[in-house]
Amino acid sequence: MLSDIEIAQATPIQHIKEIASKLNISNDDLEYYGKYKAKLPLHLIDYKNLNKSKLILVTAITPTPAGEGKTTISVGLTDGLNVIGKKAIAVLREPSLGPVFGMKGGAAGGGYSQVIPMEDINLHFTGDFSAIEKANNLLSALIDNNLQSKTRSLNIDPRTIVWKRVMDMNDRALRNIIVGLGGTTNGIPRQDGFNITPASEIMAILCMCTDLKDLKERLGNIYIGNTFEGEPVFARDIKATDALTVLLKEAIKPNLVQTLEGNPAILHGGPFASIAQGTNSIIATRMGLSLVDYVVTEAGFGADLGAEKFFNIKCAVSGLKPNAVVLVVTIKALRHHGGANKSEYNLPSESRVKSGLDNLAKHIENMKLFGFNPLIAINAFPNDSEEEIQLVKELCQCYQTQAIVARGFTDGGKGMTELAKQLVELVEENTGSFKPLYSFEQSPEDKITAIATKIYGAEGVEFSVKAKSQLQQIKSFGFDNFPICMAKTPKSFSDDESKRGRPIGFTVTVREFEIASGAGFIIPILGEMMRMPGLPTIPNAENIKIDDQGVISGLS
Template identity: 55%
Template sequence: MASDIEIARAATLKPIAEIGAKLGIPDAALEAYGRTKAKVSADFLASLKDRTDGRLILVTAINPTPAGEGKTTTTVGLGDALARIGKRTAICLREPSLGPCFGMKGGAAGGGRAQVVPMEDINLHFTGDFHAVTAAHNLLAALIDNHLYWGNALGLDPRRITWRRVMDMNDRALRQLVVGLGGPANGVPRETGFDITVASEVMAILCLADDLSDLQRRLGAVVVGARRDRTPVTARDLGADGAMTVLLKDAIKPNLVQTLEGTPAFVHGGPFANIAHGCNSVAATRAALKLADYVVTEAGFGADLGAEKFFDIKCRAAGLSPAAAVLVATVRALKMNGGVAKEALGEENVSAVVRGCANLGRHIENLKQFGVPLVVAVNHFAGDTPAETAAVEAYCADHGVEAVVATHFADGSAGAEVLAGKVATLADGGAAQFSPLYDDDLPLFAKIETVARRIYRADEVIADKAIRDRLHRWEAEGHGRLPVCMAKTQYSFSTDPALRGAPTGHTVPVREVRLAAGAGFVVALCGEIMTMPGLPKVPAATRIGLTDDGLIDGLF
C-alpha cells in the first residue's frame, strides 16, 4: 500500500466552494486560502444561531501505544462512511502542531484512505492560526517585561509572574531560562521559560470563545501574575487584550477542508490533551452542528484525557450534548497492553489480547459514567487474525457494548460502512443522558480528586500545602466553579508512562497548578508531565525534505 503522503498527493481535490456547497455555505461566506482550503466568515456563522443542531458524535480511544490506535483516521473514516450511507455529515478535527510533526508522532491528518487534505498544508503552516496564537501570546509576554522596564506602575511582583513565552516546536532547552540579562537597557532580570504553543492559554481561549467579543473578554481575563500582596494582574490591566484580539481576528474563523472522499471537514484549533484540553474549537463544532445532521469530532489521546476534558470542559463551557461515542482500539495496541513487545506484535497472541482488553474495559466503564451510548471500533491492521478480533468482540459483548471491525485505513468509507450504521442508530436512538463527571460547586481540589479516583482509579491525590492554599485562594477570588484540566502522561491511567493496562491503587502527585482564568479552567500538572516537550533521539525532522521535483518527502 502506498504511503500516506503518496495517497494524499495522488488525490484529486474538489474546489473548496464545492465542499462548502455540500453544507449550504455560499461562496461569499468562504475566505479562500488557495483553491482547496478556506475560512468561514464570522457573519455567516452568526446567521446560523437559530438553526437546529445535528447529532454530535465523539471519537476517542484507548491509551496510545507505539503500536498505533488510529483515532483521527477512524474519525475521518467514520465521517466518510456516514456520508456514504446518505447522511449529511461534517467532521471536526484539531490542527496539527509542528512539534510532533518534526518530533516523534508525525502529522495528524489521518492515514491511508482516511485522510483530510491537503495533507501537507494541514500538517505544516496551514492558514497560520498557530502563528497567530504564538504572536498574541508572546505580545503579552513582551508587554509584561516592557511594563517592568518602564517603572512597573501596576506593582507586578517579578517573582510572581506566571505568564511564560511559547513556540510551536519541541525544544527542551527553553523550559527554564533567565531574561533581561545584559544590563539595565535589556530590562529586569527574572526567571521564566517557554511552553509549546498548543499548551498556551491563548490557544485554549481561541478554542472556547464564542466570537470576537467573547475572545477579547477572555483574553482580558488572563492572569499574568500577582502583586506583592498577592492580588492578580491581568492582561486587561496591561492594556493587551485589544491588540491580542487583533492578532487573532482571522484565526478565530473555522478552517474548511475536505477528506479524500470529499466530505467537509473543519480543522481548527489545536490544544494538546495531555497538557491542555485537547479539543477542536467551539466555533467549528457549533458551525458543523448547524450545517450537518451528523458531526464527527475527536478528542486527543486516550479517553482518560481527551474524552474526559471534552465532556467536563468543552461540553460544559459550550452547552454541548453528545449523542454517541466511539471508542477506538487496535488488536496490536491491546497486545502491547497485554505485555507483548513491539517487535512481536505480528504473531498471533489471543491471550495477550484478552489481557490487554483490561485497558479497553476501563475506558468503556469510564465513558458510561457520562451517560453517552458507545460502540467500540476495532481499527483493523493487516496482521490481525480472526481469533484475535473475535476475542475483542467477545470481551466487549461481556461489557455491554458492541465491537465493530473497520477497515477504513485500507478501504476508505467502504471499510467503515457497518460502523457508520451502528453509530447512526446509536445517535438517533435518543438514549444519551449526558452529564459531566462533577458539579460546578465542588471545590477545586475535590474536582481533581474526582477525576483521579473515578477515571484514573487512583487511591489518593497528593499535593503540597502551598498548592492546596493556592487553590483555596483562587476559590476566594471567584474561580471555584471552574472545571479542572488534568495534565499528565497520555500513556497510562497513572502518572507512570510505563504502567500499561488498567492499574489501580496508585497515587496521583500534583506538582503544580495554574489558573487559566481566560480559558475558564484550572490546570493541574501531575507527575513528570512537561508543557514543553523535547525531541526524540532521532527526530522525524531528520527524514523530512524536498525531492528534486520540489515535493515534500518524509512527512507522515
C-alpha cells in the first residue's frame, strides 16, 4: 500500500487554470502561487444566489487522537458527487504545521481522497498562516512598545494584558515566558506566553469576517487588557488596525487547489475546534456556494465541538443555511469508546463496538436538535468486520437514519458514489430545517448551560469564582450578546478526557473566560486547555525526509 504522499506524487496534477476553468473563473481572476495553487478575488462571491446551492457539513463522532478522517470523507464525497454528475467543490481548512510535525499529521485528506499538491498544502501553502502570525505578533510588539512609551502611553496595566504571541509549531517551552528583561531599554518585564497560530484570535477573525472592511473593523475590536483605572483597551486604541489589515490583505483571499481526481477545492483559514470555532472562513464558504451546486465543508474534531460551533457561531452570524449533515464514524473509534486501549484499536471486537455505540447515538441525537437527520459515513478500514459494521447499521435504523460504508480512502470518488447518491436524495427530499440551539439575546449563562446540557449531556454547569468575576466584566463591556465558543477537550463529551463513550451524571466547570471581541464571541474554558501543544515522544518530524533532488517522503 502506497503512503499518502506517494499516492499524491504519483498522480498527474493539472495546471490550476484548468481547475479554475471548470468553475468558469477567468485567468485574469487568478493570482498564481506557482502552477498548482492560486488565490481567488472576493468579487467572485455572488451574494444574490448563495441559497441556490447546497451546503453539506461533514462532522464526526468523538474522535481518537489520530482523527477519524473527516477531510478524507469530505474530499471523497466531493469526488463522488462529481462522479454522479453533480457540480461539487470541497471547501476546507488549511493545515497547521503543529500537527504536521507533531502527532496527528497533515490535513489534506488521505489515500485516494486527497487535495493536492499535498506537500505545499501541508507546508507553508500560500503563506496565510505566516501572515496571521506576523499580524498577531505585530500587535504584541505594539502593546509592549506602548508600555515602554513615556509620551504615548495608554496607561495599560501589564497584569491585565491577555494578548499572547503565536507560532505555528508545537513548543511547550513557550507556553509561559517572561518578556522585557535586560534593563530599562528592553521593555517592561511581564509574564507572557505563546499560543499556536490556529488559536490566535486573528485566525478566528479572518474566518469570521465578510470583506476587507469587516476585517479591519474586527481587528480594531480586539480586546487587549485594561488600564490601571479599569477601562478596556482595544487594538484600535493603540492605532494598530490598519497595519494589521495590511499584513492580511492577501490572506483574506481563499486558495484554489484540486483533488486527486481533478475536482476543485478551496482551502482557507484553519482555527482549531477545541479552542476556536473550528471551521473554514465565511468568505470561502460563500465563494464555493457562488461557483457550484454542492459545497462540501467540514468542522473540526467531534460534532460536540466543530458542528456545534459551525451551527451556533458561523451559520448564525453569517446567515448560511446548511442543507444536510454527514456524520463520520470509524469502527476503530467505536472500539475506543467501548473500552479498547490503543493497542486494541485494530482488533475486531463486536462487544466493544456495541458498547461504543452510545457515543454515536448521542451525536445523532445532537444533529437532530439542530434540525438534521444525519447521513452516517462509516470510514472503512481493512480490519473492520462485517459484524461490527452491521451493528452500526442496526443502531442507525433505530434512529431512522442511514449508514453507508465509505471507501474513498482506497477507491477515491467511485468508492463514495453510494454515499453521494444518498446525500443527493436526502437534500432533494428537503428534510433538514436548520435551527440554532440558542438565541444571542439569552444570557451567557443560559447559552453555556444549553450547550452543556443539551449537546454534552451534562447535568449542569458550575462557574469558578474567577469565571464569575470575568463574566461580570464581560457584561459590563456589553459583550453578553455574543455567541459562545466553548474550549474543552475533544476526547470526551465531558470536560474530563478520560470519560469515553456517552458519560452521564457529570457537571462541567467553567474555569475562566477569554474575550474574543474582534471575532465576536466569548470563550468559556472548561478544564485545563493547552493553547500551545507539545510534541509527542516520537513526533512525526522524525519520519519526514527529503532526498538530494528535493523529493519529500514520510509526510502524511
